[in-house]
Amino acid sequence: MKASQLNKKLVPSIALLALGAQLIGCATVPPPKELTEARQSYERAQGGSAVKLAPAALDTAKQALQKAERIFRDQEDSPETRALGYIADRKARLAEAMAAIAQADADKLAAENEFKDKSTSELDKARNALQAGGQKLAASERARQEAEKARLEAEKARKEAERIASAALASLKEMASVKEEARGVVITLSGGVLFASGKSDLLSIAKEKLNEVYKVLKDQNHPKLRIEGHTDSVGSAEENRKLSLARADSVKAQLVSQGYPGDRIKTVGLGPDRPVTDNTSAEGRANNRRVEIIVNPKD
Amino acid sequence: MRAAEEAGAEKDPQSQLYLKLAQENLDKGKVRMEADDNEIADRALRKAEADGELARGIARSKRAQAEADDARKTLTKIKPVE
Numbered sequence: 263m264k265a266s267q268l269n270k271k272l273v274p275s276i277a278l279l280a281l282g283a284q285l286i287g288c289a290t291v292p293p294p295k296e297l298t299e300a301r302q303s304y305e306r307a308q309g310g311s312a313v314k315l316a317p318a319a320l321d322t323a324k325q326a327l328q329k330a331e332r333i334f335r336d337q338e339d340s341p342e343t344r345a346l347g348y349i350a351d352r353k354a355r356l357a358e359a360m361a362a363i364a365q366a367d368a369d370k371l372a373a374e375n376e377f378k379d380k381s382t383s384e385l386d387k388a389r390n391a392l393q394a395g396g397q398k399l400a401a402s403e404r405a406r407q408e409a410e411k412a413r414l415e416a417e418k419a420r421k422e423a424e425r426i427a428s429a430a431l432a433s434l435k436e437m438a439s440v441k442e443e444a445r446g447v448v449i450t451l452s453g454g455v456l457f458a459s460g461k462s463d464l465l466s467i468a469k470e471k472l473n474e475v476y477k478v479l480k481d482q483n484h485p486k487l488r489i490e491g492h493t494d495s496v497g498s499a500e501e502n503r504k505l506s507l508a509r510a511d512s513v514k515a516q517l518v519s520q521g522y523p524g525d526r527i528k529t530v531g532l533g534p535d536r537p538v539t540d541n542t543s544a545e546g547r548a549n550n551r552r553v554e555i556i557v558n559p560k561d
Numbered sequence: 562m563r564a565a566e567e568a569g570a571e572k573d574p575q576s577q578l579y580l581k582l583a584q585e586n587l588d589k590g591k592v593r594m595e596a597d598d599n600e601i602a603d604r605a606l607r608k609a610e611a612d613g614e615l616a617r618g619i620a621r622s623k624r625a626q627a628e629a630d631d632a633r634k635t636l637t638k639i640k641p642v643e
């Protein structure tokens with residue numbers, strides 16, 4: 263407790279005690295029980311929160327006590343002194359009750375204000391959370407829509423690729439035999455169409471055909487190729503192998519001349535080693551003289 | 562006394578005590594008035610009035626404290642938003 267507060271408390275108490283002492287000095291008999299109780303009650307009230315919270319009620323109590331003290335001074339222990347002491351005691355207690363009311367009202371108001379503030383704060387939080395949730399939902403929906411769009415575009419691209427591949431296959435089938443085998447898609451070009459007998463130089467018509475083949479393969483992003491040269495069984499097998507390799511190389515050179523990446527093409531000369539039919543007839547030998555282009559070979 | 566009763570003095574033991582004292586003083590005052598002992602009657606009635614006022618004040622303070630307690634309890638019911 264600060265000195266100033268202590269003084270505020272002590273000064274009225276001291277004044278009251280001085281008054282009491284003066285009265286005691288004047289009176290020859292002790293104060294009645296009612297007056298003693300009134301003094302104690304007033305002391306208690308005056309030392310409590312009534313000073314701040316119920317000053318009017320405390321002042322009323324003070325006046326009641328002073329009145330009782332005056333009568334005590336004049337009449338000593340009379341019925342009126344006792345009655346006024348009794349009443350002064352009640353007034354002091356009432357001042358305490360009034361202070362308690364004021365304190366409770368202030369507490370209630372503070373709690374209500376805090377309730378209002380907290381409610382508003384929590385409401386704001388809930389509102390913000392709801393808004394954030396809504397934004398997340400919107401972002402999630404946007405992401406879903408973008409994913410769906412990407413999926414549709416990929417599907418479209420896949421169908422387009424299939425369409426191109428299908429068209430390419432159809433186009434190839436018009437100029438050459440095209441088969442899907444275990445080793446890959448095999449494009450077979452007849453040797454009679456591509457080369458003069460015993461030569462490895464491409465005929466003009468063969469170059470045109472190969473240029474068409476190039477366009478189809480270019481549309482499929484230049485897949486890896488294996489070009490195999492084949493011959494019939496007429497003549498030396500070794501010579502035929504050399505000839506078939508030279509022919510495969512000629513086919514490769516033509517494709518490369520159009521822009522096909524050379525490192526994507528492998529050539530082999532198999533000579534008479536893998537006939538597609540027997541070599542006893544002229545037709546059979548013609549069929550065996552061929553160049554095969556294997557697209558995306560498996561080996 | 563009626564004001565004290567309206568404030569709920571009969572529900573609280575402390576204010577009930579002062580209400581009882583007020584009633585006793587009131588009764589005593591009436592008896593003395595009938596006996597033409599007006600001086601004693603006046604004292605009894607003044608004491609009754611002081612008791613009644615105190616009974617009312619205490620009842621009001623108890624009620625105000627209960628209301629403040631309720632307000633504080635209500636405050637704890639607010640659940641924080643997670």
